Amino acid sequence: MLPKRTQVAIIGAGPSGLLLGQLLHNAGIDNVIVERRSGDYVLSRIRAGVLEQTTADLLDEAGVGTRMRREGLLHDGIELAFGGARHRIDLCGLTGKHVVIYGQTEVTHDLMDARRAFGGITAYEAADVQPHGFDTATPSITWRQEGHTRTLACEFIAGCDGYHGVSRASIPASSITSYEREYPFGWLGILADTPPVSHELIYSNHERGFALCSMRSPTRTRYYVQCSLEDRVEQWSDEAFWDELRRRLDPEAAESIVIGPSIEKSIAPLRSFVGEPMRFGRLLLAGDAAHIVPPTGAKGLNLAASDVRFLARALIEHFMDRSDAGIDGYSDTCLRRVWKAERFSWWFTSLTHRFPDTGAIGRKLQRAELDYLVGSKAASTAMAENYVGLPFEDTTYNSPFA
């Protein structure tokens, strides 16, 4: 039974909305999630695969980390392939941290199961969701469902509805500044029940284009090749995909890769986007609703978790301590971390992809930077620090320059 009122109305039941709902529930703060799609549709979207250690720790804090700790794969390094060879970046040796390979689909599943277990309310297949009055002390959201218009009064609205959601779109254009860069290519991704070609991820810079060898488990792989924005997924047979992937890998990987039928195949565009600020009165944006990164750096899902960590703490402080310091500082705190991840994701994309407009000199400069990167401990450490995830500013980051 839908209530007429809640403390926090959350728009969107992706990882941002579900994780926020869990953290708020654990703190005794009432929340309702309203989602445009069905739960099955949300689970059908194949997206991220790499969790930063801080994201994995946050899932533990939320009480939903058990399966991730049991089934997730700890990775201490990644490999960069270029010039016909592979070069390992020793993430753990350089930073003391690792990443966890655990699909976003599984994270979403675990969060949905936890929400169901505590009887959390999620209104799926909600049409025409609209936020109202977020510039007042009495916001609300409305939506249509089963032929009825629903109204939910609340004290705060969390816009967790992704890049194409209604939350950011409801903000007056004069109140938000958008920064955007679209990349002149996409990623064609394939999911297959085959063993990984290597025990760690391989990022390949090849003259034919970028390729990435990732995985979901010891028996399920996720591969990507850079493709034209004009490409349609129907044009790519499995055979054509595997052939192109092999051409972009080093000889050893190309020789040993195990191929098989795709169980999912899709093309995603790449963009860098940030909307500033992330708070408008009683409406606070989190995750893809506020920012997008090209997936090269595996930051999208991790940034969403980072926002939710700050937002949950700010809302708990408001309701429990009657302080709005966290709410007032939310946007600036998130954006300092968001822009560092935007920079890293842009840099790693620029370093590994084939850009039509940079010509031969562009590839020579990429090769020079790759040679420097794998040959310099300082450069490899800088990359590793960003890949495993920068520390939260509200924890002691013992910067050597502090």
Ligand code: FAS
């Ligand atoms: P999401 O977009 O996941 O969730 C938003 C939710 O809001 C959705 O369920 C949507 O249905 C709902 N919604 C939208 N509009 C609504 C409305 N008007 N009313 C109600 N609900 C509404 N990140 C990585 O780190 N690595 C990757 O490899 C990677 N691959 C990606 C591939 C694709 C195709 C896309 C689109 C993103 C990818 N990402 C990747 C980024 C992705 O993982 C996001 O960062 C992550 O899903 C962010 O989670 P949310 O902020 O919850 O947004």
Ligand code: PHB
């Ligand atoms: C994935 O497994 O989907 C994945 C892994 C690393 C990335 C991007 C995507 O950088």
